[in-house]
Amino acid sequence: MEKQEEQPWRVLEFYSGIGGMRYSLMKAGVNAIVVEAFDINDTANDVYQHNFGHRPYQGNIQSLTAADLDGYSANVWLLSPPCQPYTRQGLQKQSGDARAFSFLQILELIPHISQPPIMLFVENVVGFETSDTHTKMMEILGRSDFVTQEFILTPLQFGVPYSRPRYFCLAKRKPSTFQNQLLNNQLLWSPKPLFGHKNADDKVLCELDEPQGSWDKWLESCQPIESFLEFKNCSDHSEPNFVGSTNLSADTIGALEEDEGNGCCTSTFDQYSVPLSLIERWGSAMDIVYPDSKRCCCFTKSYYRYVKGTGSLLATGQPKIQDKASSLKEQCLRYFTPREVANLHSLPESFQFPQHISLRQRYALLGNSLSISVVAPLLRYLFAESS
Numbered sequence: 001m002e003k004q005e006e007q008p009w010r011v012l013e014f015y016s017g018i019g020g021m022r023y024s025l026m027k028a029g030v031n032a033i034v035v036e037a038f039d040i041n042d043t044a045n046d047v048y049q050h051n052f053g054h055r056p057y058q059g060n061i062q063s064l065t066a067a068d069l070d071g072y073s074a075n076v077w078l079l080s081p082p083c084q085p086y087t088r089q090g091l092q093k094q095s096g097d098a099r100a101f102s103f104l105q106i107l108e109l110i111p112h113i114s115q116p117p118i119m120l121f122v123e124n125v126v127g128f129e130t131s132d133t134h135t136k137m138m139e140i141l142g143r144s145d146f147v148t149q150e151f152i153l154t155p156l157q158f159g160v161p162y163s164r165p166r167y168f169c170l171a172k173r174k175p176s177t178f179q180n181q182l183l184n185n186q187l188l189w190s191p192k193p194l195f196g197h198k199n200a201d202d203k204v205l206c207e208l209d210e211p212q213g214s215w216d217k218w219l220e221s222c223q224p225i226e227s228f229l230e231f232k233n234c235s236d237h238s239e240p241n242f243v244g245s246t247n248l249s250a251d252t253i254g255a256l257e258e259d260e261g262n263g264c265c266t267s268t269f270d271q272y273s274v275p276l277s278l279i280e281r282w283g284s285a286m287d288i289v290y291p292d293s294k295r296c297c298c299f300t301k302s303y304y305r306y307v308k309g310t311g312s313l314l315a316t317g318q319p320k321i322q323d324k325a326s327s328l329k330e331q332c333l334r335y336f337t338p339r340e341v342a343n344l345h346s347l348p349e350s351f352q353f354p355q356h357i358s359l360r361q362r363y364a365l366l367g368n369s370l371s372i373s374v375v376a377p378l379l380r381y382l383f384a385e386s387s
């Protein structure tokens with residue numbers, strides 16, 4: 001779809017979830033409107049509607065036709081398709097996984113749309129870039145006259161103490177061009193081009209190629225986890241030790257009340273403490289961080305349901321027992337609250353869950369979402385200097 005000067009870009013948000021792409025677009029500050037969002041999940045759509053006042057189209061993306069898409073006169077597509085076909089925990093069936101069908105099918109429609117999108121943005125897990133779905137995506141984009149630049153980036157590179165490396169594909173249809181055309185057809189591991197490093201010479205290009213080993217060097221410039229917490233202490237429920245003057249968010253209180261209503265919690269903060277039985281059984285597999293840590297692990301949709309590999313736990317014990325030798329039981333371990341996970345995903349303060357969304361659903365929806373601190377600068381770069 002061609003665009004008139006000064007008109008806002010018309011965006012379609014596929015696999016919208018709780019709206020991470022839309023928040024990123026807002027944060028990027030580009031002149032764009034989301035003309036429709038699409039998600040099959042009722043609960044995700046409740047949250048999206050609660051925050052944006054618009055309910056996404058609730059159907060299977062696989063059933064959309066070229067005529068349906070023509071009807072939106074959109075010129076930008078944002079897509080964050082399911083990642084299970086490519087995750088290490090999954091069976092890695094890639095394009096053979098039913099959850100990958102809708103993504104390939106929607107891309108296959110591009111040549112059949114009377115005015116195809118000018119820009120495309122795809123987010124997925126690391127591992128996608130070596131999948132056969134990726135090969136097919138690149139083949140369709142090439143056939144449809146798109147030029148691509150790909151990135152693997154993590155919030156750690158943007159000052160956020162959160163390790164969530166993700167794959168991103170930015171695509172522009174000719175004659176549109178990227179700000180830095182030297183990076184066409186490359187996979188980059190550095191955010192430098194997003195910060196206006198326009199004239200990439202060979203030296204910079206080598207640096208951009210560095211795989212993840214070098215991520216540690218970004219840690220020093222990250223804020224401590226403490227800046228993302230809404231409360232610190234899990235041991236003394238009568239006197240919660242709030243960080244700064246912040247009170248618990250309406251979100252957290254909502255989740256607590258709702259779960260108390262189900263009779264599964266006796267004291268306000270109990271549901272965030274890690275039970276001793278879990279510590280005894282899984283202690284050695286837990287990723288434990290402290291308020292002054294500069295890194296925590298990726299929160300997945302199974303956080304709070306399973307311990308291993310689903311996200312970090314917070315030790316809120318006194319600094320003097322912050323050493324490995326001290327018993328885990330003394331370290332006062334707790335889960336990050338949904339609001340804290342939202343903060344680490346850089347969702348805005350205004351983001352809220354409707355009351356009826358349970359604690360587990362909140363974690364699941366957040367685990368599926370994305371880092372706005374990473375996606376916003378990528379979108380700004382994608383939209384820049386488009387001709």
Ligand SMILES: C[S@@+](CC[C@H](N)C(=O)[O-])C[C@H]1O[C@@H](n2cnc3c(N)ncnc32)[C@H](O)[C@@H]1O
Pocket residue numbers: 015016017018019020021038039040041044059060061062080081082083099102365368369370
């Ligand atoms: C990785 S999540 C994307 C989350 C989103 N970016 C956010 O910020 O919350 C994938 C989303 O795609 C939705 N989904 C998966 N398959 C779908 C399909 N065939 N049609 C419509 N939505 C689908 C899921 O319900 C889920 O919300």
